[in-house]
Amino acid sequence: MKTPLPPFPQLLAELIALPSVSSADAGLDMSNRHVIHRLAGWLEDLGFGVEEHALGGDKWNLVAVLGTGAGGLVLxxxxxxxxxxxxxxTSDPFRLAxxxxxxxxxxxxxMKSFFAVILEALRDLRAQDxxxxxxxxxxxxxxxxxSGARALARYPLVHDRAAVIGEPTALRPVRMHKGMMMEAIRVIGRSGHSSDPALGNNALEGMQRVMGALLEWRDELQAAHREPLFRVPHPTLNLGHIHGGDNPNRICGRCELHIDLRPTPGLAVDALRREMQQRVADALAGSGLGVTFESLFEGIPAFATDPATAIVRAAEGLCQAPAEAAAFATEAPYLSALGTHTVVLGPGDIRQAHQPDEYLAMENVAPMVDVLRGLIQRFCMA
Ligand SMILES: [Zn+2]
Incomplete structure (x- = not known):
């Protein structure tokens, strides 16, 4: 006997009540198992076949499917x-107010509300339709x-289909965002007394050459890659952090620079990393200085879906809005890489994300449910 699905506010309240913080700080990081489990239970009640996949460290992905076929829709x-x-x-962040x-x-x-919206849109769906x-x-x-998105290659169910990722876009379809890279560059010289430059090899002076080369590279990247859909219509490279040396009267032995690079679609993370390393090495050639590189995280690829794809056109039609570019990164490039045409489209607002007193406008719920029902009609019932 199937348990009837709770009403929307209760679905959302239950998801909000289950903490699932992720953080690079191990003291704050939590498992998401309870959220995955609750979603799995509700989807099973709706007739879905459910797979819960362990990723290690008590982190979980869920893939649930209703119906069969090579097409369909991934939410x-x-x-x-x-x-x-x-x-x-103002109020308890885990008690829906x-x-x-x-x-x-x-x-x-x-973006937990997107799951409550999905369930609401599926509530009266009949599998036989x-x-x-x-x-x-x-x-x-x-x-x-x-880590969840990076595991998607292992789930054939999400390959080669159409998909909506419900990140907060305030009901506007998004078909493009930049990627994200953060890299550390360490120039290693030799310290010595400042009165005689021959006693050392100055890493700060080497870093000045590195920074010059990086800014030159930035100019070239920006001249070669333009995408007018973005508010900042070219790749960006920010010199964000530098530390070197300790005393005015000591030759600087080490200098470390951290940069942030936001590639436009078409620029691959690995290729950019190699190019950066080559340019830094060239800038230091003949200096006798050493250099090491470290990626501060793996990097997120840029994302773009062709405006002519069925999912972009359907989302634009249902939202009555042209697809846009977002200024934030999502899991979309990982789905795209598997041949799944993806649109980012959700009921929340990115200005609320990561803020105290985060909220969802109630008036966005019904239109988002309608959009999902329209997409299900178009991709799964035609
Ligand atoms: Zn998010």
Whole structure:
């Protein structure tokens, strides 16, 4: 006997009440198992076949499917949230509060509410009406390592289909975002007394050459790669942190620079990394200085879906809005890499994400449910 699905506010309240913080700080990091489990239970009640996949470290992905076929629709999102600052919240971040036409709670916008919206859209769906499958994908650790998204290659159910990732876009379809890289460059020289330059090899002076080469490379990248859909319509390279030396009267023996690079679609993370390392090595050639590189995280590829794909056109039609570019990164490039045409489209607002008193505007719920029902109609019942 199937348990009837709770009403929307209760679905959302239960998801918000299950903490699933991910953080690079091991003291704050939590498992997302309870959220995955709760979603699995509800989807099973709706007739879905459910797979819960362990990723290690008690982190979990969920893939659930109703119906069969090679096409259909993937509805995807991450189950984790960022940490919260208790002192800045007006109410308990884990108890859904309804006031002023808003649902308040940690993860309301980013992005647990999307799962409640999915369930609401599926509530009255009859499996026998499906000609193609509806697939629900829930991932772990989007806010940190993207370990959930990086595992998607192992799930054939999410390959070569159409997908919506319900990150907060305030009901506007997004078909493009930049990638993200953060790299450390360490120039290693030799310290010595400042009165005689021959006593050492100055890493700060080497770093000045490195920075010059990086800024030159930035100019070239920006001249060669333009994408007018972005507010900042070219790749960016930011010199964000530098530390070197200790005393004015000592030759600087080590200098470390951290840069942030945001590639536009078409620029691959690995190729950029190799190019950067080559340019840095060239800048230091003949100096006698050493250099080491470290990627501060694995990097997230840029993402773009062709505007002519069925999912972009359907989302634009249902939302009555042209597809845009977002200024934030998502799991979309990992689905795209598997041949799945992906649109990012959700009910929350990115300005609410990662904020105290995060909320979801109640008025966004019904239109988002309608959009998902329209997409299910188009991709799974045609
Ligand atoms: Zn998110």
């Amino acid at each position: 995807a999102g991450h189950t984790d949230t960022v940490p919260w600052d208790d002192a800045l919240w 309804e006031r002023d036409g808003r649902f308040y709670g940690l993860g309301t916008s980013d 499906l000609t193609q499958p509806v697939i629900v994908l829930a991932t772990a650790d989007e806010e940190t390592s993207m």
